[in-house]
Amino acid sequence: MDLRTLETLRAVRSQGGVTAAAAVLHLTPSAVSQQLAGLTAEMGVPLTERVGRGLRLTPAGTALADAAVDVAVAVERARAACQGHRDSPVGTVRVSAFQSAAQLVFPRLLDAVAGWDGVTLECADEDVALADFPDLTDRFDVVVAHRPDGAADWPPGVRVVPLFREPLDVAVSPGHRLAGRAEISPEELADEAWITVREGFPVAPVLAAVAARSGAAPRIAHRINDFTVATAMVAAGHGISLLPRHTTPAFPGVRLLRLTGVPAGRRVEALLRPDRAERRVVARVVGVLTELAAEIDHRAGRGV
Amino acid sequence: MDLRTLETLRAVRSQGGVTAAAAVLHLTPSAVSQQLAGLTAEMGVPLTERVGRGLRLTPAGTALADAAVDVAVAVERARAACQGHRDSPVGTVRVSAFQSAAQLVFPRLLDAVAGWDGVTLECADEDVALADFPDLTDRFDVVVAHRPDGAADWPPGVRVVPLFREPLDVAVSPGHRLAGRAEISPEELADEAWITVREGFPVAPVLAAVAARSGAAPRIAHRINDFTVATAMVAAGHGISLLPRHTTPAFPGVRLLRLTGVPAGRRVEALLRPDRAERRVVARVVGVLTELAAEIDHRAGRGV
DNA sequence: AGGTCCATGTAGCCAGTCTGCAAGGACAGT
């Protein structure tokens, strides 16, 4: 019954297998398997069961993994209680963000942390499908994620810190027939060629909702995940796109038209594993993140 | 940051030193010292400080030890969550009780547990001064302790399960001038020679309270901790004593007279460390203990 | 000043755990 072993069990659950868990934990599958075997022997109850060529946790294993979260939280709380008697929190914080938020946030975050002694920030851009964001919390302390309006909540077990809401606008090229307009309604977009993200990625459902208002299925010409690329393609007149108002890169000539009649936006949030959230450094970094978010919100006139 | 290391820190705090903690943990002082050094290095804060030739926890160390209790509780809760998916709780439970309770409780407890597969009960009689009972919880899962009426509560951090209250009666020999009486008031005992327990032991303050009612300081002839010995001496006419009604050994001719006008009694309670209390076997044993206690209470007509 | 007790270093041993490799199943495609 070791802290590392419990951590391993949780990784096996969240990653859904020995090999994947081993990758996250920087171990070999053999080591993970042996830890599981040892833990099972100690508990006297089977914790895992084979399913196909993979592995799944039994009810007992799930119960133990759930309880292991509380253990990890208690441990980090203990660490924090100790660090509280120290001048300032220190350590390394790993932060991931999806591309557009990364561009907006990472530079300022690094600026803010530059003056903190003993604090190292490791940034990484990770843009994944909506359902895969929570899993990133195994590899990062803070995961900046986004979620379209109306999407389901994040699964329980992950701590969510709201950062800001960002409206999605319709981006058109300077030469487009609607380029002179400031606002646009979904009905006027029925025949447009769309540039949108890959299936399953966070803003896709919003386009579906907009299209539903126009009556017809949207005509999707290209699937581009990187908003910078998408913006360049819009600028060149290869289609229109639904782009976030604040984080869309300034690109000469691209016009952003406000959508009327349908709430189109996404929520940007920080995702943390509860135990990681207890670390004082992590909490401090999240604090800076929320400050930055408030700035963005404010500068944007609190969105639409 | 290991579970064993945190356990060590707690032992150092509760035992008040490296050597004592090592004894409780079945380790050498050197091992304990090294664990402390490692933990201190990891935390980056001094956790202990020298005081005289001994050792004391710093505020940071105390905070960590406090938090470590929650960790231990979470761990045992995890273990219990897992055992819940098993047919029945198993393991070894170490129980201590002071002499008279041991005599009353241990045989029946062992009877009750005899039928449980996989459960081993290790009994030990430990009669210590009032203030030392909580420390026993480091060495035993369940500590049956007693505490006179009106005594201070047990310190925080120890879990208390009430078992029963036991009135204290005045024991006299058959030839004593009061032997025919059923009740007695403190005032009538002013000139008696008392046989009582050693200073600091649980029923001592009750005698002081009784004597206070009689006006004069009690004349203490002998200090005997073992109630069986005390009873034998009372029977032989060497003094009178304040003895618990239910657990006083049946001794030919000794009369128990009820005290009037002053509440004289002791509370018998089970003391547990919070993490130990989470173990399902332990909880089950405590359950049997409380049942036995209810029987005793009932058979005694709920005391006075 | 000597004796005793306590905490703390140091050397060496031992155990637990990880890596690397091999084997056994299970699914998918030919």
Place this chain on the structure above:
DNA sequence: ACTGTCCTTGCAGACTGGCTACATGGACCT
């Protein structure tokens, strides 16, 4: 139906980490 691939698991070997035994250095007491 068979082969190939993927995943988990078992086994031998290396290694890191922790513990014991012993020695050292203070602090209290007589």
